[in-house]
Amino acid sequence: MKEIANESALALGPEQRHSPLNSKASIPNTSSGQVEVFDAVVIGAGFAGLYALHRLRDQMGLSARVFDVASDVGGTWYWNRYPGARCDIESIHYSYSFSAELQQEWTWSERFSAQPEILRYLNHVADRFDLRKDIQFNTRITSLVWNEKNKFWEVGTNDGIIARGKYIIAGTGNLSVAKAPEFKGVENFKGEVYLTGNWPHEGVDFTGKRVGVIGAGASGIQAITEIAKEAAHLTVFQRTPNYATPIGNAPMDTESTRQTKDHYAEIRTKSRNSFLGVPYDQVLPSALAVSAEERRRVYAERYVQGGFRLFIDSFADLLFNKEANETAAEFVRAKIRERVKDPKVADMLTPKDYPYGTKRPPLETNYYETYNRDNVTLVDIKSTPIEMITNQGIRTTSGEYELDAIVLAIGFDAITGPLLQMGIVGRNGLKLEDKWANGPLTYLGIASHGFPNLFFITGPQSPSVLYNMPLAIEDHVDFATDAIRYLRDHDLDTIEPTLEAETQWVAHAYDLSQQTLMPGTDSWYMGANIPGKPRVCMLYLGGAPAYRKICADVEANGYEGFTLDRTVAKSIATTT
Ligand code: N01
Numbered sequence: 001m002k003e004i005a006n007e008s009a010l011a012l013g014p015e016q017r018h019s020p021l022n023s024k025a026s027i028p029n030t031s032s033g034q035v036e037v038f039d040a041v042v043i044g045a046g047f048a049g050l051y052a053l054h055r056l057r058d059q060m061g062l063s064a065r066v067f068d069v070a071s072d073v074g075g076t077w078y079w080n081r082y083p084g085a086r087c088d089i090e091s092i093h094y095s096y097s098f099s100a101e102l103q104q105e106w107t108w109s110e111r112f113s114a115q116p117e118i119l120r121y122l123n124h125v126a127d128r129f130d131l132r133k134d135i136q137f138n139t140r141i142t143s144l145v146w147n148e149k150n151k152f153w154e155v156g157t158n159d160g161i162i163a164r165g166k167y168i169i170a171g172t173g174n175l176s177v178a179k180a181p182e183f184k185g186v187e188n189f190k191g192e193v194y195l196t197g198n199w200p201h202e203g204v205d206f207t208g209k210r211v212g213v214i215g216a217g218a219s220g221i222q223a224i225t226e227i228a229k230e231a232a233h234l235t236v237f238q239r240t241p242n243y244a245t246p247i248g249n250a251p252m253d254t255e256s257t258r259q260t261k262d263h264y265a266e267i268r269t270k271s272r273n274s275f276l277g278v279p280y281d282q283v284l285p286s287a288l289a290v291s292a293e294e295r296r297r298v299y300a301e302r303y304v305q306g307g308f309r310l311f312i313d314s315f316a317d318l319l320f321n322k323e324a325n326e327t328a329a330e331f332v333r334a335k336i337r338e339r340v341k342d343p344k345v346a347d348m349l350t351p352k353d354y355p356y357g358t359k360r361p362p363l364e365t366n367y368y369e370t371y372n373r374d375n376v377t378l379v380d381i382k383s384t385p386i387e388m389i390t391n392q393g394i395r396t397t398s399g400e401y402e403l404d405a406i407v408l409a410i411g412f413d414a415i416t417g418p419l420l421q422m423g424i425v426g427r428n429g430l431k432l433e434d435k436w437a438n439g440p441l442t443y444l445g446i447a448s449h450g451f452p453n454l455f456f457i458t459g460p461q462s463p464s465v466l467y468n469m470p471l472a473i474e475d476h477v478d479f480a481t482d483a484i485r486y487l488r489d490h491d492l493d494t495i496e497p498t499l500e501a502e503t504q505w506v507a508h509a510y511d512l513s514q515q516t517l518m519p520g521t522d523s524w525y526m527g528a529n530i531p532g533k534p535r536v537c538m539l540y541l542g543g544a545p546a547y548r549k550i551c552a553d554v555e556a557n558g559y560e561g562f563t564l565d566r567t568v569a570k571s572i573a574t575t576t
Contacts, residue, residue, distance in 0.1 A: 034162075040484065041155050041165030042066040043144075043422065045135050046075015048171025048457040048473045050122065051098060054129045055481045056169075062484075065163060066131075066171075067155070069140040073126045075173050077119045081199035082407075083230075084222035085115035088247060088363040089468050090307060092260045093278045095121065096470055097268040102128065104261055112249045112307075112363075143423035144168060146452065151493045151567060153453070156423075166493075167484050169477070170419060171457045174465050177417035179410050179530060183214075184388040191393075192405040196223055197412065206230040209404040212394050214386070216242060218362040220409030227407065228370045235377045235401050237386065237394060240359070240522075241351045243332045247363035248306015268471070275543035277468030280313035287315035287324035299331040311361050319357055319516045319541075329356040339368035346371075348380050358521035360465070414524040415460050415538040416440050426451035439527070439536035443497030443505045443561055444551060446476055452494040452565075455480035460538045461509040465525075467544040479551055483559060494565045501561030513537035 042052045045068035056064040070078045087094045091108040106121060113121075126132050143156035147164075155163040178197045186193065194204060196219040211231040213224050216238040228234045260267060270279035282302075287295055295315075302309040310328065317324040333350045340346035349371065370376055384398035393403035416436060424432035430450045435441060442448050445462025446455055457476045458464040464472060483495050497505075513519055518537055522528035527535050540547055554560050 036065065036163045038063045038065045038163060038165045040064040040167040040169060041153065041163055042169045042171055043141050044068055044075055044171035044173060044176075045070065045073045045126075045137070046077070046171060046173055047096070047122070047470050048169075048173070048477060049075070049135075050125055050129075050131055051096065051474060052169045052171055052457070052477045052481070053131050053134055054098075055477055056484075057134060058129065060481060060485060064134060065165075066135040067139045067141050067163075068135065068137055071137045072123075073132070073135065074119045074122045075171075076175060077115055077122060079176070079198055080196065080219070081115055081201065081203070082194075082196040082219065082223045082409075083204075083226035084224075085196075085199075085219070086112050086222060086247070086249070087118060088112060088218070088307070089276075089278055091118070091252075092257075092267070093271055093468055094118075094470055096125065096474065097264075098474055100264070103264045107257055108252050110249055110251055112247050141422055143425070144454075145423075145425045146427055146454075148427055151452070167453045167455070167480075169455050169457060169480055170422070170459070171473070171477075172418035172422070174415045174418070174458055174469075175412040177413040177421060179412055181408055181410060182531065183386055183394075185391075186389045186406075188391045189389050189393070189406060190391045191403055194405065194407045196220070196407065196409045204405075206405065208232050210393075210402060211235070211405045211407060212237060212401060212403040213407045213409055214381075214394070215409030215411065216240075217409065217411055218360060219411070220407075221362045221364050221367050223407060223409055225364065225367050225370050228373055228376050231375065233375045233377070235379060235394075235403070237379050237381045237396075238348070239381050240354075241349050242359060242362050243329065243351050243356045244362040244364045244367050245303055245310050245332060245335075246306050247365055248304070249365060271468060272471060272475075272548060273545050275545070276308060276312045276466060277463075277471045277544045278308065278312075280307075280309055282309070283313045283316050285315070286317045286321070287327045288317070288321070292327075295327055296331065299328060303331070303335065307363070308361070311357050319518070322355060322517060325355040325357070325517060332356060336368055341372045345378055348378055354521040355517045358517050358525075359523040360525070411524055411529050413530050413533070414527075415464060416527070416533075417530075419456060419459065424451065424454070426454070437534070439534040440538065441502055441506055443502040444479075444554065445505075445509075445540055446479060446551075447495075447497045447562070449497050449499045449502045452496040453484075455483075461505065461540050463540050463542075463544050463547050464538070466539055466541070467547070472544070475548060475551070479555065482555060483562075486559065487564065490564070492564045492566045494567070495559060495562050496565075497562050505561075509540050510537065512541045513539070516541050 039062035040056045042049045045066050049066045053064055053066050056062045090111050091113040142158050145154045147154055152164050152166050153168050154161045178195055206227055207230055209231055210233045211227055212235045213220055214237045221244055224236055267279055271277050298314050302314045318328050336350050337346045384396045387395045393401045420433050427450050440460035442459055442461045445459045458472050487495055518525055525539055526537055527533040
């Protein structure tokens with residue numbers, strides 16, 4: 001589900017595109033005034049929601065309804081249509097594994113597919129499994145309230161309650177709430193303003209325009225590279241440089257597609273048994289255990305191979321040992337200096353004050369070479385911060401830059417943001433936002449004490465964004481729907497984590513994070529990109545295989561750490 005943070009003036013929906021961004025998006029509400037009743041309600045029609053619907057409806061025979069604020073399927077791939085948007089895990093891995101037929105019939109054209117192809121794939125999935133008929137689009141869920149007496153959730157929009165469901169699956173995504181811009185004067189700018197995470201469907205023509213991009217994270221880096229090719233002049237406003245490395249994209253050739261299709265089952269097993277959920281298998285124990293020459297060889301090889309190989313498939317201690325990390329960081333810095341002609345610009349693009357991988361490392365194609373173009377200027381807004389956006393452009397402490405268009409690539413209220421925007425109220429009137437005021441509290445990253453029958457897909461304190469998302473999603477949907485099946489098979493009403501199990505899980509996730517270099521860096525993994533957001537690690541950092549084993553053991557032990565209750569067995573259609 002896509003929401004714009006804090007109902008900011010930048011609430012540009014596809015229905016209401018282009019700038020100036022001076023009005024709120026009005027999201028149509030399709031409520032007919034009737035309260036519809038389902039076994040399960042799913043929020044979000046991206047990778048998670050589509051699979052959840054298929055599983056609940058087609059494999060378990062339950063009634064289910066998906067709600068999404070968008071006007072079509074796709075989730076993050078529906079909204080992020082900015083130039084250059086592309087996945088950064090190989091498409092043969094960044095795709096569903098649940099249907100052998102689907103795997104065989106779909107063929108990817110590139111190693112790392114661009115947004116339009118991924119969106120086509122998700123549309124194909126929706127059609128192939130006949131999912132659209134149970135998805136209600138253009139509907140923003142703003143309240144989810146647990147009815148303790150009758151053991152169901154009331155699902156509402158701003159217009160009131162529209163549905164009831166015994167179980168809720170929150171497939172709201174980890175990066176679906178845009179960060180609100182903190183720049184004074186944005187509403188006065190006379191030109192166009194765009195958000196990477198809510199890009200106009202018909203595209204934007206920057207030909208002949210003076211464009212400013214604020215932000216140089218994964219989205220900014222992809223967009224900058226493409227916009228520079230079109231704009232008359234591009235000015236990049238960068239606060240913190242990143243350790244970006246080549247993605248290694250290329251067209252898929254027939255032979256490797258055939259090889260993959262012949263061995264898909266083994267490939268998926270291998271993926272699920274690797275830390276990041278991709279079947280890389282060359283990781284060596286320690287960067288400090290080999291000679292400098294061998295290190296360079298390993299880094300150079302992974303750098304050229306592309307994907308996340310340098311990050312996750314070079315040496316296992318990069319995220320844990322500062323000295324080891326510094327060897328990789330220095331390798332990437334040297335590459336930046338090699339690729340950028342102007343040494344001053346190269347220096348501005350070189351990260352110096354945080355370890356490699358503690359901010360999500362972006363992947364790129366010719367990003368650094370973009371700064372060798374005559375029509376591109378880099379502005380360091382750490383040393384000369386943005387004072388305000390004027391009607392003409394952007395004013396920093398060192399001067400004003402006149403612009404025709406501004407692109408905001410400033411990121412997201414990640415992981416907890418989408419859940420906290422849904423007005424979730426659990427048992428005894430407990431609001432999720434109050435419970436999580438000092439940071440998320442979950443068991444396994446999938447459920448929270450006080451919120452029965454509510455499942456977070458890739459929620460906080462699960463591996464989430466550090467586990468290949470489609471597989472992470474399938475695992476969580478399987479866990480949630482297996483739990484629902486268990487309840488029904490055993491004539492039980494509710495499942496909810498115990499406070500004790502939750503407390504232990506939160507402590508475990510915290511302890512793991514403290515063993516890594518993550519907590520020392522300001523990143524969205526730590527909630528540090530949003531003013532006032534609690535600074536805690538949002539991820540389970542033990543890797544996908546360890547996490548999957550824990551979940552499997554919990555399930556095998558009859559949902560250890562959860563309370564399963566039988567209290568009422570009324571039909572929710574007849575209760576009020
Ligand atoms: O967001 P980000 P993103 N003043 O938070 C800057 C996924 N993704 O949308 O670092 C000035 O990483 C901020 O600066 P700083 C991926 O997981 C995947 O780029 O805070 N600058 C930073 O440079 C990724 O990690 C793909 O100092 C401000 C930038 O804006 C995640 O989405 C593609 C600022 C934000 O970077 C988020 O990436 C794209 C301010 N007030 C994204 N506020 C794939 O390839 C923020 N910034 C699949």
